[in-house]
Amino acid sequence: MTPMIDVVFLLIIFFLVSSHLAKQETRLPVELPHASTALDDDLDVAPLTVNVDAQSRWHLAARPIEIESLREAFKDYHTNSSRPAFRIRTDRGVPYQAIEPLLREAARVGITDVRVAVYAESSP
């Protein structure tokens, strides 16, 4: 009995670990900026996250996206969400001109709750 339980237990742990690692891979790796006054994620809202990589390309749901389809996505999201919010994960080297169109489209459909993903920093 005991060896069997051991093996089963190891298998359970193995699948838990692999599923955990698979979850972590869903994020586009970008070098976020640092900020000291950041807050924890608000779990009550499900924000629409747009990733901006170091080459200033926009990604929505793991796919590169252009401004027209982004506009559609914003509209869809805004009508279907009870508390619409918009979250930007941007590389720290990206110029503001790559971010401004995103904010403009968000404001145009009426999303004003914006979050910027950052790494925490102990002192400013």
Add this chain to the structure above:
Amino acid sequence: MKRPTVVRGSSLEVAMTPMIDVVFLLLIFFVWTSSFELPEMDLPSSIAAAKSPSGGSGATAKSTTETFDEIVITIAQAGGGIELQFNQQPVADLSSLRTLVSEVLRLGVQPPVVIDPEPQVSMEDAIKVFDTARSAGADRVLFAIDPS
């Protein structure tokens, strides 16, 4: 009186295999729970649109005319660094910007702080200024957009 015989061998030996099992399980557990990624946090923000006839919802439209109804911080790229302006007055660096913002807030008003970076300014610098304004105590820090 009979002395209890010391049993040598098997019973005093540390059983290695269960110990290795347990250590191995502990190892896996800690590797699993430790995440090698830095935790990501959120900076709450909002959008301030410059006045425009076509602009989005009215709630985001801000006028830039009244003083201290809002604080506008513009960021310009200058050489290797950035140049800051606080309501059109140049500010030397981030710490004097923080002093300025906290002095305004000490008057008891809580004006929205609008961050207006020039197109070439990197997000790292923009977030730094944003963070400075928030650490000075400003509740509402917004990013400016040009609605055209």
